[in-house]
Amino acid sequence: MTNRKQLHDEQQIIDFIYSGNATFTLVSIKTGTRFTYKVARAKGDSADRPWFAMVLTSGDNESGYSYAGCIFPPKNHVVVSTKKSKVRADAPSMKGLSWLLNRLHVGNGPLDKVEFWHEGKCGACGRKLTVPESIDLGLGPVCAGRAHAPSPKPVPKPEPKQAETATEASEDTQAPVVVAEPVAQDSTVDIYEQMGLGL
Numbered sequence: 480m481t482n483r484k485q486l487h488d489e490q491q492i493i494d495f496i497y498s499g500n501a502t503f504t505l506v507s508i509k510t511g512t513r514f515t516y517k518v519a520r521a522k523g524d525s526a527d528r529p530w531f532a533m534v535l536t537s538g539d540n541e542s543g544y545s546y547a548g549c550i551f552p553p554k555n556h557v558v559v560s561t562k563k564s565k566v567r568a569d570a571p572s573m574k575g576l577s578w579l580l581n582r583l584h585v586g587n588g589p590l591d592k593v594e595f596w597h598e599g600k601c602g603a604c605g606r607k608l609t610v611p612e613s614i615d616l617g618l619g620p621v622c623a624g625r626a627h628a629p630s631p632k633p634v635p636k637p638e639p640k641q642a643e644t645a646t647e648a649s650e651d652t653q654a655p656v657v658v659a660e661p662v663a664q665d666s667t668v669d670i671y672e673q674m675g676l677g678l
């Protein structure tokens with residue numbers, strides 16, 4: 480039995496998505512189309528390390544997820560393709576996720592076009608949630624007790640030292656490589672594209 484639960488509060492949804500190891504399902508109310516995602520933060524200590532977006536393309540275990548791209552809040556609130564992306568940023572699943580991220584970022588009245596469900600696992604560590612309070616939160620007791628889940632809020636940049644020349648170019652070298660040429664699509668993506676998200 481799974482203890483999945485629909486979340487309604489936008490801030491709670493944002494916090495859950497960026498908890499570090501979040502599994503959730505988005506359902507289009509209009510079409511019933513659903514996609515299950517995993518959004519996991521890159522390992523390390525850097526404050527501006529990205530989150531990785533994956534989508535469930537087969538089965539329901541860890542190996543069923545396909546990597547789709549990176550999310551770099553607060554710089555942007557969309558999924559950005561990288562060289563290793565297996566699902567394109569313009570596939571319906573990723574359009575849906577980017578739409579949600581952007582929609583949550585700008586806020587714009589109630590989130591009434593989609594349902595957001597966590598999948599019964601702690602958003603931070605991925606362990607199964609069993610206690611009702613934890614299921615409501617989407618976080619297990621240990622993770623909920625930590626000061627705060629990693630937050631995509633702006634991180635103040637240290638003043639560049641005189642010796643260093645902080646240039647646009649140096650920032651560009653860290654930017655993700657956006658895949659310009661079409662990537663070979665797997666059949667699952669084709670199915671998603673036929674389904675259409677209908678947002």
Ligand SMILES: [Zn+2]
Pocket residue numbers: 601602603604605606618619621622623
């Ligand atoms: Zn946890």
